[in-house]
Structure formats: structure tokens, C-alpha cells
Amino acid sequence: MISELGAGGRPIGENWSRSPVYGSNGMAATAQPLASQVALDILKEGGSAVDAAIAANAALGLMEPTGNGIGGDIFVIVWDPQSKQLYGYNGSGRSPKGQTLKQLQARVEGMKARGELPADFDGIPSHGPLPVSVPGTVDGWFAIHDRFGNLPMNQVLAPTIDYARNGFAVSPVIAYYLERSWAFFERIYAESPHLENIRDTWFREGRAPAVGEIFVNEGLADTLETIALDGRDAFYKGSLAKRMAAYFESMDGGLSYQDFSEHRGDWVSPGRVNYRGYDLYELPPNGQGFAALQMLSILKNVDLTQWSRGSAEVFHYMVEAKRLAFEDVARYYADPEFSQAPLTGLLSDEYGRERFALIDPVKASAAFGPGEPKLEAEGDTTYLTVADKNGMMVSLIQSNYRGMGSGMVADNTGFMFQDRGELFSLEPNHPNAYAPGKRPFHTIIPAFLMKDGEPVMSFGLMGGSMQPQGHTQILVNMLDFGMNVQEAGDAARFLHDGGSEPTGVHGDPLGTLYLEPGVAGDTVKRLEAMGHNVQIDSSGVRFGGYQAIMVDKEKGSYAGATEMRKDGTVVAW
Incomplete structure (x- = not known):
């Protein structure tokens, strides 16, 4: 068996490791090789470390949808060599303003009564509209870009738009997680219309894409192109916000247009x-x-x-x-x-x-x-870091939380909404108790x-606790x-x-x-x-x-x- 074969030898260092990578003009480390290359290309085009980090994060949302995407939240630390300061950005979104704790509790109990959750289930479900909070990633991109970016956003997002339209080869670990995700959603949404959007976006032919298979996501390409051309407000106040709000309109506890339009992240x-x-x-x-x-x-x-x-x-x-x-x-x-x-x-x-x-x-x-x-x-997350020739360094983490997220996929958008609201407490006196317009406890940390x-x-390290x-x-x-x-x-x-x-x-x-x-x-x-x-x-x-x-x-x-x-x-x- 291959598993019985141990590590080989090395001239220096531990035999279970390999050499670090060295460079002087710029560097990117991400969880997917093509995303790392996207970041490096942006650096070579004159982009800052922030430009390259956004470009890599966009690429990972396409190439590693099991860990992140624009339906989730983002946290960033930036070292600015000019001011010699660290800057932090909290790009997490908030719960629906139109849903109270009592309403949420009643909706969870209703899911139990209908057999959608086990009778002894305690907490907030990981799927459906109830754990969905406003996605903060796009806001976070524009906030750090406005402050530290060099290239226009349409240039920063162009590589991912191209890969989304024309395809990329799926890598092994991500293929493994996609297969796990499909098994989960196929079971959870077996009798639900929500499965159709999930299947049509990532699991065409009723299966997960295989290692090396060329994958396209035209819906995400269209969404990113709209953001690249029309800016942040396209996602929170414009055409995309209206489409997302319309998707949730018929769902109890779903996000509203007001939730999107009033979103803000924080330095x-x-x-x-x-x-x-x-x-x-x-x-x-x-x-x-x-x-x-x-x-x-x-x-x-x-x-x-x-x-x-x-x-x-x-x-x-x-x-x-x-x-x-x-x-x-x-x-x-x-x-x-x-x-x-x-x-x-x-x-x-x-x-x-x-x-x-x-x-x-x-x-x-x-x-x-x-x-x-x-x-x-x-927990399922992606972490990346980028440094440029001027000494700017970016520590960025982004996630949809559990699995690929909540299973909520608005029509033709190409991304899934996060289930971060699962981490609220239903205990009224707890500091992390659910409340309208509140940010849940978060696991992702740069x-x-x-x-x-x-x-x-x-540096950073993905994975819940x-x-x-x-x-x-x-x-x-x-x-x-x-x-x-x-x-x-x-x-x-x-x-x-x-x-x-x-x-x-x-x-x-x-x-x-x-x-x-x-x-x-x-x-x-x-x-x-x-x-x-x-x-x-x-x-x-x-x-x-x-x-x-x-x-x-x-x-x-x-x-x-x-x-x-x-x-x-x-x-x-």
C-alpha cells in the first residue's frame, strides 16, 4: 500500500516538510494555485497587495466555492508601509432587521413540527433562510480598495470573470469537498425547489465536478461583471440587491432590500x-x-x-x-x-x-x-495573504461558514449565501443572542x-474553532x-x-x-x-x-x- 511508504529525505530541514518559497518583488499564498497566479499577475500589472488580494479572493470564490464566495463575510488586516500602521476591517454582515428573536424561535419550532429538523434540535439550522446574514465581502473589497488600491476594480476582477466564463480545471481537495457538499444538499433539499439552483450552478448532471474537469459558472461571471462595472452599490442597492431581495421575499425570516441597502462594514x-x-x-x-x-x-x-x-x-x-x-x-x-x-x-x-x-x-x-x-x-473558510514590492502586506480571510453555505442561491447569480447566523444564541440574555440587525459571532480571523x-x-489558518x-x-x-x-x-x-x-x-x-x-x-x-x-x-x-x-x-x-x-x-x- 502507498500509505505504508514514508517521507523521503531532504538535504536540510525536516523530512516531513519542504522549502519555503522566496521572492523579493511580490508574493501570494492562497489555497488554490490558479488564484495565487491571478494575484501575482495583478502585482505584475502594477497592482498593490490589496488589489492582488481582492483578485485572489474573487478567484477563490469561483474555484473554491466550498470555502468562500461573495455570499459570505470578510475580515482583513493591512500593513501600510507609508503610514507604518496596521489597519483592520470587519466586513461581517447583520441579521434581518425585520425578524425578532421570538419570531426566529417560533420558526425553528415550526421546522421541528414539520419534521424538517429533529425534535431535539437545539439552536439555529445551518440551511435555509434562517441562518442567512447580509454578505459583507463585496463591501469589504471596495472599502480596502478605495483606501489602498492602485488598479480599477474592473481590471482586478477581470481574471476571475474570464475563468468563470471560459472555465478552469478543478483541483483535488476542492473536488473532495464539492462531493461532500453535493451529498449534503441532495439529502437536505431532496424535496425542495432550492436544490435546482444549487444543482444548476455547481452540480450539473447531478454530480460533483471531478478532479481536472473544466468547470464554468456563467452566473457568477455576470454577477462579478456587474460589480466590476457598477461598483459596490450594484450589490447593496442596485440590480443585484433587488434580485437577492426578491429571492428571499417569500421566505419567512429572509433578508429584505433594506437589509442589503443599509449594510456597512467597519474599520x-x-x-x-x-x-x-x-x-x-x-x-x-x-x-x-x-x-x-x-x-x-x-x-x-x-x-x-x-x-x-x-x-x-x-x-x-x-x-x-x-x-x-x-x-x-x-x-x-x-x-x-x-x-x-x-x-x-x-x-x-x-x-x-x-x-x-x-x-x-x-x-x-x-x-x-x-x-x-x-x-x-x-467550519469552511479560505485564507490568503499577499505582499507587494513596496512592502504592503495583506492578511485576508473569507468564508460562507459551514459547508458551502446555507443552500440559498438567488436565480442566476452564481453564488451561495452564507449560514453565519447559525452562530447566534437563542438564549435571550446571552451576549451573542440573536437580535434584528446584529452581527453574529464569527470564527474567521486573519x-x-x-x-x-x-x-x-x-498569516492565517482556516477552519472554525x-x-x-x-x-x-x-x-x-x-x-x-x-x-x-x-x-x-x-x-x-x-x-x-x-x-x-x-x-x-x-x-x-x-x-x-x-x-x-x-x-x-x-x-x-x-x-x-x-x-x-x-x-x-x-x-x-x-x-x-x-x-x-x-x-x-x-x-x-x-x-x-x-x-x-x-x-x-x-x-x-
């Missing part, structure tokens, strides 16, 4: 925590980026290098730090326009020490609860690493254990699943610790002896998708890394 200030002399920056809630900062704030209280990277001790401390941080995520993280969270307190060194003190060094705690910091004034006020690395766990593991690999930018992503990962959730639907407090097969058997046994519930998962599906670009100003070069668990590649010039 936000990233928060930071210093770890081993480096500053990690993440965007504030309604996203979960501060969970990575909290994990590092806890872990800085122990010297992990006293053990080997693959030891049970290192895994144990990281997992317990995750469990502690995520209890606070479930308690405090929500739309700041509706709920004031103690953000400064959550990131303080004092609070990090308090939470660290709860970790038993030799045993997994049965349960943790949220802390009380001082109050001061499976990251940026700085040192002494200068950029070091733009894996994201802050992945950010932490990448930095521990690099800053504590000296791995290079590629090795840090290729190394075996963990994912802890369980504990309290922002939806108010809570899992087993101890949870399950999923490990990749690269973790040594002795380490697995020791973790089990410490009380962790360990499962080995060789699929790669749970553990996200990493991309990164590091900058070395002294050498005048970039070093890029991509993800073996995805189809991606790094390109440079």
Missing part, C-alpha cells in the same frame, strides 16, 4: 499580545481572534522549551490554554454594538497569569468556566505578527521551537473540540483532543494518562489550512508558506 483597531518579544495582532469581536491572544497570554507563563515540541507536556499546556480561552469566548465574544466585553481585561498579563494558575501541570481538568476579567472603557513596530509575518488554536500552534512552533515558516505549518497539529459555545449549546466540558498521525505514540499514551480524551485523525479535514508570508527587511526578501492539507501554492517574483 477596527487590531488588538495585540506580546509573546516571546513578538506582537501578535488579531481583530476584536464579533470574531474569535482574541482567543489566540488569550491562549498566548496564558502560555507565556511557562517555558515550553524545557520539553521537546512533540512532548505530552507541550500539547497539554496548549490544550488547557485553549479550553480556558474558549470559555471566555463563549461568555463574552459578541457584536460590540450590542454587548460590552472586557476586552482589555481579557488580554492583560494579570488575567493571563490568573488563568494559567488554573492549569494542573500533570492532569487535564474536568471542566473550566469563564473568568472575570476587569471591565475597562467545522493574523499579523510584528516586532518592534515592524512587520514580521502575515481550529483557527485560534492553529495560530497559537504556528507561533509556538516558530518562536519557541525555531521552525521555519513552512515547517511550522506542516508539523502535526491538534484540534480540541468541546466545552462551552457562543451559541449557548454546550458540549462535553472535557471535550475531545484530535491529533494528527505525526504525533508520537508515546505522547498519545501520556496524554491519555493525563486524562485527555484523544482521537487520531489522519484525514487532514479538521486541522485547517495555513498560508503565511514572512518579511526579512535586512535581506530584502519575502518567504512564503502554504498548506499541504489544501490545494494551495505560493508564487513570487
Whole structure:
């Protein structure tokens, strides 16, 4: 069997990794090789890193519809070399303004009564109109483009429009996820007219496109062409907005024209925590980026290098730090326009020490609860990063949330609406409780690493709750254990699943610790002896998708890394 054949040798570095990619004039790292090439072409045409990032994101919405698209939301961090500042953009959309919490609860109960949901279902369904919030991606594109773009938007979107009309070859991992998505939607919408638009857009002939098959999406080409020519307002106030509103008009709880026309994203200030002399920056809630900062704030209280990277001790401390941080995520993280969270307190060194003190060094705690910091004034996603010759760097993440999204596809538009509203809580007193015109809790988080006020690395890691766990593991690999930018992503990962959730639907407090097969058997046994519930998962599906670009100003070069668990590649010039 092929699986019995191990890794080959390498002249330098670890035999389970490969070399980072180096370049000096520009670089792009995405989850699909053609999207990376689109970004590089835009850079060569004189585009900024922001232009190239938008172009790559548009291409991924076509080529990786299982992870993202213009029916979803977007979060971005931009390093601007001219002002020497980091800028954050929260491009998440809001719930329907015409639906109250009581109405939503009644509609969920109605779905149970009709047998559309199990009788014991708790929460908001992942499909249909109820989890759909306003897509924020197109607004996010134009917001960052207006500030940092060089090329006109029609030039930026032209490569994807061409690929959508004339076709591209489907890559292997994406083909795998498309097949899974078709099986889900064929089952969920077996007797529903919604299946027709899904099938006609991605699954013609009643099947998923195969690896290497040429795929076209003329509906998306038309939609992007309208946006390229008529601008942002075409999507939120013009012809596309009217078409989308008309699609939802007959559906209880669906978005209205007002929801689209009143959408706005927000420029936000990233928060930071210093770890081993480096500053990690993440965007504030309604996203979960501060969970990575909290994990590092806890872990800085122990010297992990006293053990080997693959030891049970290192895994144990990281997992317990995750469990502690995520209890606070479930308690405090929500739309700041509706709920004031103690953000400064959550990131303080004092609070990090308090939470660290709860970790038993030799045993997994049965349960943790949220802390009380001082109050001061499976997820499917794509991550990409781009850097240009002037030093601008973009960290961008974009998603439709679970699977391909909600299954809602407006006629002839070529994209699916997100199901991000599934992450609201139905508990009235919860900070993340559903409310009209509110942004749900978000999992997608871009990251940026700085040192002494200068950029070091733009990076991210896709995949629901894996994201802050992945950010932490990448930095521990690099800053504590000296791995290079590629090795840090290729190394075996963990994912802890369980504990309290922002939806108010809570899992087993101890949870399950999923490990990749690269973790040594002795380490697995020791973790089990410490009380962790360990499962080995060789699929790669749970553990996200990493991309990164590091900058070395002294050498005048970039070093890029991509993800073996995805189809991606790094390109440079």
C-alpha cells in the first residue's frame, strides 16, 4: 500500500516538510494555485497587495466555492508601509432587521413540527433562510480598495470573470469537498425547489465536478461583471440587491432590500499580545481572534522549551490554554454594538497569569468556566495573504461558514449565501443572542505578527474553532521551537473540540483532543494518562489550512508558506 511508504529525505530541514518559497518583488499564498497566479499577475500589472488580494479572493470564490464566495463575510488586516500602521476591517454582515428573536424561535419550532429538523434540535439550522446574514465581502473589497488600491476594480476582477466564463480545471481537495457538499444538499433539499439552483450552478448532471474537469459558472461571471462595472452599490442597492431581495421575499425570516441597502462594514483597531518579544495582532469581536491572544497570554507563563515540541507536556499546556480561552469566548465574544466585553481585561498579563494558575501541570481538568476579567472603557473558510514590492502586506480571510453555505442561491447569480447566523444564541440574555440587525459571532480571523513596530509575518489558518488554536500552534512552533515558516505549518497539529459555545449549546466540558498521525505514540499514551480524551485523525479535514508570508527587511526578501492539507501554492517574483 502507498500509505505504508514514508517521507523521503531532504538535504536540510525536516523530512516531513519542504522549502519555503522566496521572492523579493511580490508574493501570494492562497489555497488554490490558479488564484495565487491571478494575484501575482495583478502585482505584475502594477497592482498593490490589496488589489492582488481582492483578485485572489474573487478567484477563490469561483474555484473554491466550498470555502468562500461573495455570499459570505470578510475580515482583513493591512500593513501600510507609508503610514507604518496596521489597519483592520470587519466586513461581517447583520441579521434581518425585520425578524425578532421570538419570531426566529417560533420558526425553528415550526421546522421541528414539520419534521424538517429533529425534535431535539437545539439552536439555529445551518440551511435555509434562517441562518442567512447580509454578505459583507463585496463591501469589504471596495472599502480596502478605495483606501489602498492602485488598479480599477474592473481590471482586478477581470481574471476571475474570464475563468468563470471560459472555465478552469478543478483541483483535488476542492473536488473532495464539492462531493461532500453535493451529498449534503441532495439529502437536505431532496424535496425542495432550492436544490435546482444549487444543482444548476455547481452540480450539473447531478454530480460533483471531478478532479481536472473544466468547470464554468456563467452566473457568477455576470454577477462579478456587474460589480466590476457598477461598483459596490450594484450589490447593496442596485440590480443585484433587488434580485437577492426578491429571492428571499417569500421566505419567512429572509433578508429584505433594506437589509442589503443599509449594510456597512467597519474599520477596527487590531488588538495585540506580546509573546516571546513578538506582537501578535488579531481583530476584536464579533470574531474569535482574541482567543489566540488569550491562549498566548496564558502560555507565556511557562517555558515550553524545557520539553521537546512533540512532548505530552507541550500539547497539554496548549490544550488547557485553549479550553480556558474558549470559555471566555463563549461568555463574552459578541457584536460590540450590542454587548460590552472586557476586552482589555481579557488580554492583560494579570488575567493571563490568573488563568494559567488554573492549569494542573500533570492532569487535564474536568471542566473550566469563564473568568472575570476587569471591565475597562467545522467550519469552511479560505485564507490568503499577499505582499507587494513596496512592502504592503495583506492578511485576508473569507468564508460562507459551514459547508458551502446555507443552500440559498438567488436565480442566476452564481453564488451561495452564507449560514453565519447559525452562530447566534437563542438564549435571550446571552451576549451573542440573536437580535434584528446584529452581527453574529464569527470564527474567521486573519493574523499579523510584528516586532518592534515592524512587520514580521502575515498569516492565517482556516477552519472554525481550529483557527485560534492553529495560530497559537504556528507561533509556538516558530518562536519557541525555531521552525521555519513552512515547517511550522506542516508539523502535526491538534484540534480540541468541546466545552462551552457562543451559541449557548454546550458540549462535553472535557471535550475531545484530535491529533494528527505525526504525533508520537508515546505522547498519545501520556496524554491519555493525563486524562485527555484523544482521537487520531489522519484525514487532514479538521486541522485547517495555513498560508503565511514572512518579511526579512535586512535581506530584502519575502518567504512564503502554504498548506499541504489544501490545494494551495505560493508564487513570487
